[in-house]
Amino acid sequence: MIxxxxxxxxxxxHWLVSFLPAGLQPAASVxxxxxxxxxxxxxxxxxxxxxxxxGLARIQNRLGPNRTGPFGFLQPIADGIKSLxxxxxxxxxxxxxxxxxxxxxLVVAVFMGFAVLPMGRNMVLVDMDAGLLFFFAMGASTExxxxxxxxxxxxxxxxxxxxxxxxxxxxYEVPLLMSxxxxxxxxxxxxxTRIVEAQNQYTxxxxxxxxxxxxxxxxxxxxxxxxxxxxxxxxFDLPEGESELVAGYHTEYSGFKFALFxxxxxxxxxxxxxxxxxxxxxxxxxxxxWLGWVPSxxxxxxxxxxxxxxxxxxxxxxxxxxxxxxxxFAWKFVLPLTLLNLMVTALWxxxxxxxxxxxxxxxxxxxxxxxxxxxxMRRGNLGPRRYRYAE
Amino acid sequence: MxxxxxxxxxxxxARNFFLSYVSPERLTTVEYPEQRIAPIEAARVFPxxxxxxADWAAGLRCVSCQICEKECPPxxxxxxxxxxxxxxxxxxxxxxxxxxxxxxSVCMSCQICxxxxxxxxxxxxTVYELSTTDRFGGLLLDRKQLAKPNAYYHEIHATEAAxxxxxxxxxxxxxxxxxxxxxxxxxxxx
Numbered sequence: 041m042i043x044x045x046x047x048x049x050x051x052x053x054h055w056l057v058s059f060l061p062a063g064l065q066p067a068a069s070v071x072x073x074x075x076x077x078x079x080x081x082x083x084x085x086x087x088x089x090x091x092x093x094x095g096l097a098r099i100q101n102r103l104g105p106n107r108t109g110p111f112g113f114l115q116p117i118a119d120g121i122k123s124l125x126x127x128x129x130x131x132x133x134x135x136x137x138x139x140x141x142x143x144x145x146l147v148v149a150v151f152m153g154f155a156v157l158p159m160g161r162n163m164v165l166v167d168m169d170a171g172l173l174f175f176f177a178m179g180a181s182t183e184x185x186x187x188x189x190x191x192x193x194x195x196x197x198x199x200x201x202x203x204x205x206x207x208x209x210x211x212y213e214v215p216l217l218m219s220x221x222x223x224x225x226x227x228x229x230x231x232x233t234r235i236v237e238a239q240n241q242y243t244x245x246x247x248x249x250x251x252x253x254x255x256x257x258x259x260x261x262x263x264x265x266x267x268x269x270x271x272x273x274x275x276f277d278l279p280e281g282e283s284e285l286v287a288g289y290h291t292e293y294s295g296f297k298f299a300l301f302x303x304x305x306x307x308x309x310x311x312x313x314x315x316x317x318x319x320x321x322x323x324x325x326x327x328x329x330w331l332g333w334v335p336s337x338x339x340x341x342x343x344x345x346x347x348x349x350x351x352x353x354x355x356x357x358x359x360x361x362x363x364x365x366x367x368x369f370a371w372k373f374v375l376p377l378t379l380l381n382l383m384v385t386a387l388w389x390x391x392x393x394x395x396x397x398x399x400x401x402x403x404x405x406x407x408x409x410x411x412x413x414x415x416x417m418r419r420g421n422l423g424p425r426r427y428r429y430a431e
Numbered sequence: 432m433x434x435x436x437x438x439x440x441x442x443x444x445a446r447n448f449f450l451s452y453v454s455p456e457r458l459t460t461v462e463y464p465e466q467r468i469a470p471i472e473a474a475r476v477f478p479x480x481x482x483x484x485a486d487w488a489a490g491l492r493c494v495s496c497q498i499c500e501k502e503c504p505p506x507x508x509x510x511x512x513x514x515x516x517x518x519x520x521x522x523x524x525x526x527x528x529x530x531x532x533x534x535x536s537v538c539m540s541c542q543i544c545x546x547x548x549x550x551x552x553x554x555x556x557t558v559y560e561l562s563t564t565d566r567f568g569g570l571l572l573d574r575k576q577l578a579k580p581n582a583y584y585h586e587i588h589a590t591e592a593a594x595x596x597x598x599x600x601x602x603x604x605x606x607x608x609x610x611x612x613x614x615x616x617x618x619x620x621x
Contacts (some may be wrong), residue, residue, distance in 0.1 A: 098451045099444045102460050357444045358437065413433025 050162050067124035073165045075295030077133035077154050085306040086116035126295035131194060134292065138192035143293065143300035146185035150304050152178040153311040155204075160324045161416060162336030165217075171232040175315055176217055181269065183209045186279070187287050191300070193292035193386045201288025204363065204399040205279030208269055211277045211370040212276075216266035218378035222385040223319045230282045232315070245329045249322035254401040255385040260320040264350070264379050267397055268369070269294065269310045272305065273351055278366060311349035314340070321347075373412060380408050463550040470589055473557035477535045478544055480577045487578040492552035494499060494519060499544035499553055507537035508544065531574035552594045557587045 044051065056068045090113055097104025097333035104110035129134055158164040168174050174373060183206050190202020224230055227238045241248045250256030273394035280288030290301040319345050324336035346392055361369070384401045391397035451457050461468055482490035495512045508602030511530035519525040545551050556579070585592040 095448065095531070098448045099449050100459075101447055101457045103458060291564065348597060353441060353448075356448075357440045418434060 042333045046161055048335070049160070049337065063418070069080075070165065075126045077165065078151065081151075081154065081307055082303060083308055084310065086120070087301055087326065088310075088348060089119070090115045090305060092355075095349070095352045096356045099353070120299070122301040124296055128295040128297060131292050135192040135194070138188050139292070140297075142185045142189035143290075143297045143304065143385075144193060146182055146304035147300050147307070148310060149178050149181045149185060150307040151307075152375055154314075156232055157314045158236050158323055159269065159340050160317060160335065162325075163337060164233055166229065169235050170230045172220060172230045174317070175232070175311070176213075176220070178258070179308070179312070180209075180213060182304070185304075186236060189293070190280065190289035190382070193289070194290050197285045197287075197291045198289050201279045201281075201285045201291065204285075205272060205289055208272070208276060208279060208366060208370075211367060212266045212269035212374075215374040215378045216260055216270055218314060218375070218382060219263040219266065220315075220319055222255055222259045222378075222381055225385050226250065226389060232318050232323070236318055237326060239322040240325035242329035247322050247325055247327060247329070249325070251320045251321065251322075253388065254405050255381055256320055258377065258381050258384070258405045260316070262374055263316050263320065264347075265314055265374055265411075266370075268351065268354065269366070270308045271312055273309065273350075274355040275361050276366060278363060281360055293316065309348065309351060310344065311319055313344045313351070316347055317343040373416060377408060382406065448602070470557055470587065472590065473543055474557045475540055476559045477538050477540060477556055477561070477572075478533060478542075478553050479543050479556040479579045480531060480574060481552055481554055481584050482582055483581050487575065487580075490516070490580075491574070491578060492519070493528050493531065494525040494550055494552070495531070496549070498547050498549070500553050502543050502547045504541060504543060505537045505539050507534045507539075508532070509534075528574055531577060533577060534571050536566065536570040538611055543586060552601060554588070555586055555593075 044378045053069060053072055055070060058064050060068050080259075086274050093115070094104035094112070105115045108114040108118045130139055152173050155165045158172050160166075186209070187202050188204045190200075190205070193199070223235060227235045229235060229238075239247065239249050246252070251260045272279050279285075280290070285291070290298055293301060317340065322341040323343075326332045326334060326336075326339055384404050388397050388401050388405075391400065447457070450519055481492050483492065486492035495510050496514070499508050500506075500508045500510045510528050511532065513527045513529040516524040517527055540555070545555055561570070581592070581596070584595075604615040
């Protein structure tokens, strides 16, 4: 019974596909999974927008949307109808073909990332050996669409937004990859399913998630920072800083194309949260061994939503960074720490079982963090800033 | 320590998030169409014309001196002076506005017309629900729509209206005294 519930989607897929002739079955099975992914994540996106608006409202002591349907939960439907019925405006001087393709490229690239994401036990579309590599390759190609959008609009705000976005995404891609490499070093595999399986072990009822190791915790924090920047979320939302650039690279988009950009942004957030969950939070594995009876996909999605909640929480808390602060933070703080984390991970690997590796690894990371923090704060490029003219 | 401020901020927002469900008095906004914030006395939206007595046409304080029309920065006031005169509140024959239009789609609520009016005739209203389906005619208010009684002025800006009334009363008393003195001198002379 428990396994049935755990595997319910897999069994359902097998059952549905079994009606077809044997020759068509593999293709149909893949197609079915693709359709499910393409329907499920936009639905979650709709749900997330309303939760985000309500959450941000509560953070600011407001009520948030509560007019459309019960507690405002039909708001995304109203938003959807609005964006679908709006006029699709293409600037007369825009490069029409590229302008048209940019949102499509974005959404396609982001959807490709979901292909390798293990959403539950045996619930992965393509169990690729180099799944992580594939995911980051697809994530990197979103930069192309961002620049396509900014360049083809022939608008200074679009172009500035796209320049910022590309600079930011390339800068933060480095720490994002470096912090994930630590996991690959320990697991010895780029396959996301293998990474989850490596974490799906328990000692005294506690899981072997990588976040519960010193290098894993540091890696997770840096992964989270880089992921926030990579998905252009606040406090790293400079590419679309509405107070500076109207809307950044999608200034000249309206109607459905704008909705596609919005969708792509949230889907990128889902997929990057999903990969973060897989790498550090044990993917679909249960947090305690005695909770193993709960279906694996419930754990995956609850962890993913927990990460998204943290994204929203951060958005409600932190103000936007300045461009130079953003770059300084990426290259002078996060990147050195991720490099150090790689060393620490290697140390962890070669110190073997025992308490020593816990002490050594934690101490090195802690000293590095505090030291770099103090240094940065003394120099004034990380700590609280004083404005000479604003006092 | 680095990151301390971020943690403090996160704690603050988390407190807001949870406590806004527990204590509704934290909520800073109201549910607008059903609930309204009590009107603020100093609020100002668009100008209106004050009239005394019961008949708006007879009681308009405006003497169509056209100072407000000239001073209005966005030029949203249009006045046509009357050909004839009629007695004002002090009994003195004065011109009156044959036409007085304010285009509230142009008005920027600067209150300069109120500041310059020597006759306390134009004041700021607090009505803000002025949406209309006709963006040209519906937003061009004529003198009938603009005319509102002094009692209404007292209702929306009580302190200011009391001061204005006191000043007008003092002016009237002075004018009456002068008229009486002139009348006495005239009778004395005979």
